[in-house]
Amino acid sequence: MQTYIKLNHMQIHKPLIFILLIINSFSSKLSAQHTEHNEDIIAKTPNQNSNRILSFLALGDSYTIGQGVQQKYSWPYQLKDTLSTLSVAIDTLTVIAQTGWTTNDLKNALLQKSPVPHDFVSLLIGVNNQYQKKPFTQFKKEFDDLLKQAITLAGGSKNVIIISIPDYGVTPFGSDNSLKIGRAIDKYNSYIKQKAKVEEVSFVDITNVSRSLGDAEYALAEDKLHPSNIQYRKWVELIVPVLLSKLNH
Known part of the structure; x- marks a missing residue:
């Protein structure tokens, strides 16, 4: 005589219940194994940027110290803050720069300060050579020397970032001679890019x-010459992917 169990007002064959229990148990084990496998993959897949601690040396002039804005809004410090949100910490941020510096001024400062090697080095210099009408041949020689120093301090060319010179001819300060300034800046940047x-x-x-x-209102600092914190943030948006690509290779 076959035995039946009443469940939810339906009659189910007892052997069928046993089969269903086995299937359910097997499915549960598969599900658990699948979950463990996924968790294991996540655990073993490294976050390439996770907990990275770096040192960064920024070399330049007023554009690097952030003339006209608070230090925290200069692009090196905004870079530091942005990277921290990506699990990359700049533990040591060194800025060697000053308003009005030419390539020669920066060379002399490096001789005096003798900075230690850093993981990454940036170089943004030349606008004051152009503004002060220094010989272009002098700029090229001194820029070459600075670039060699930057490469040495960064432990290799792959850890150096050169930033182009912004065009101050578009600001109220340079509006009376904007075309000439723009052409001169292009000349400097062309050489920098080539190097x-x-x-x-x-x-x-x-x-x-x-x-x-x-010269949009939000683009410049109060002096109407140097970039605002907003413009520096846009610079950082271009610099971050470059730096991260270096970390991941």
Whole structure:
């Protein structure tokens, strides 16, 4: 005689219940194994940027110290803050820069300060050579020397980032001579970009940002010459991917 069990007002054959229990148990084990497998993959897949601690040396002039804005709004410090949100910590941020510095001034400062090697080094210099009408041949020689020093301090060309010179001809300060200034800046940046290619270092073009923003109210600091914190943030948006690509290779 067959035995039946009443369940939810339905009659189910007892052997069938046993089979269903086995299937359910097997499915549960598969599900648990699948979950453990996924968790194991997650655990074994490294976050390439997780808990990275770096040192960063920023070399330059007023554009690097952030003349006209608070230090925290200069692009090196905004870079530091942005990277922290991506699990990359700049533990040591060294800025060697000063308003009005030419390539020669920066060379002398490096001799005096003798900075220690850093994981990454940036170089943004030359606008004061142009503004002070220093010989272009002098700029080229001194820029070459500075780039060599940057490569040495960074432990290799792959850890150096050259940033282009912004066009101050679009600001009220340079509006009376904007075309001439723009052409001169292009000349300097063309040489800088060429050297970056030869030395195999990264080149970040922020000049187009300065030109696209022009003299918009939010684009400049109160002095109507130097970039605002908003413009520096846009520079950082271009620099971050370059730096992260270096970390991941």
